[in-house]
Amino acid sequence: MSKILIVDDNQQIRKMLRRHLKKPGYEISEAENGKIALVEIEKAIPDLILLDVMMPEMDGFEVCKRLQQDAATKDVPVIFLTARIETDDVIAGLELGAVDYVNKPFNNKELITRINTHLELKAAKDLILLQKEELKQANAAKDKFFSIISHDLGNLFNTLIGFSSLLVTQNKQLSALQKEDSIQRLLRVSQKGYSLLRNLLEWSRSQTGTIASKPATLNLKEIAAENIELLSSNAKAKSIKLFSSVSDTNTVFADKNMLDTVIRNLLSNAIKFTSANGQVEIASKEKDSEINILISDTGVGIKPEDIDKLFRIDVSHTTIGTGEEKGTGLGLILCKDFVEKNGGTLWVESEIGKGSRFCIRLPSREKK
Secondary structure, three states: OOEEEEEOOOHHHHHHHHHHHHOOOOEEEEEOOHHHHHHHHHHOOOOEEEEEOOOOOOOHHHHHHHHHHOOOOOOOOEEEEEOOOOHHHHHHHHHOOOOEEEEOOOOHHHHHHHHHHHHHHHHHHHHHHHHHHHHHHHHHHHHHHHHHHHHHHHHHHHHHHHHHHHHHHOOOOOOHHHHHHHHHHHHHHHHHHHHHHHHHHHHHHHHHOOOOOOOEEEEHHHHHHHHHHHHHHHHHHOOOEEEEOOOOOOEEEEOHHHHHHHHHHHHHHHHHOOOOOOEEEEEEEEEOOEEEEEEEEOOOOOOHHHHOOOOOOOOOOOOOOOOOOOOOOHHHHHHHHHHHHOOOEEEEEEEOOOEEEEEEEEEOOOOO
């Protein structure tokens, strides 16, 4: 329902306007002079203002001028109500920002037609501004996204080329231990590159709408076990205890590929930010028709001011792991996206120096 403010010092005119405008279904408020009108507008900005020109204390021209000076009200359409039809007055009002003039006495049909026209124009303008802002934010996110990807892919290839060149040009001078170290580094960088590429492709597909969630009832313990096996070598390299305490009977209703991606990324992150001889656990708590999947670590923790940055593509936030591992932060953004596509929520609880716990809430079974 559109909100219309009537500003006129003549009570009979306000009463007549309210009576005629009540029928189309507008929400009507009144002010008997310009000063009161500004107070009412500050309380609640209307969608359109019917503003008398000639009023004591503050005339309609001054009210319109003040509205134009305020960013919050400058786009509210103002239709002047006046018995003055001199061309100079009309021009003065339009130059101050009014969108139209209606002469007293009114033709009711004409007035309502003009009101409807300007409300529709305002709605269209508001929609364009909203779409413009959404496009601006989308472009900013896209620019940040490609900046992250180009930076990390560049670093990956520089490392791959560097160690490959070392093995080729100085192969005879390197000891067996040095060769083994270089080969291990090449392997780790290649694995990281593959993980980055996989996340990139999955995130891109989700944004373009070419990937859809196909949920099914899954055994959560099996999902956890598969991902623990996949990442066991990462944990072993840092002497981290990686284990599951998920119950045999716990189920989750989600797309398997998306859930695998989420759990893989969260477990990988937990290992990354946990020091040697620490532990990473995946657990679960089922209640009613929902299940909480909890991935906890004894790692470095996250600063409170950084938690909100973790899931935003428009903010560059990365942290070096305890084994000097680097990342893009893309994995967590992908996790949030995939969890939400499956009707769930993702959040994090953390304490510096004691560790973090990433929590996923999803349906435990299909709703009937």
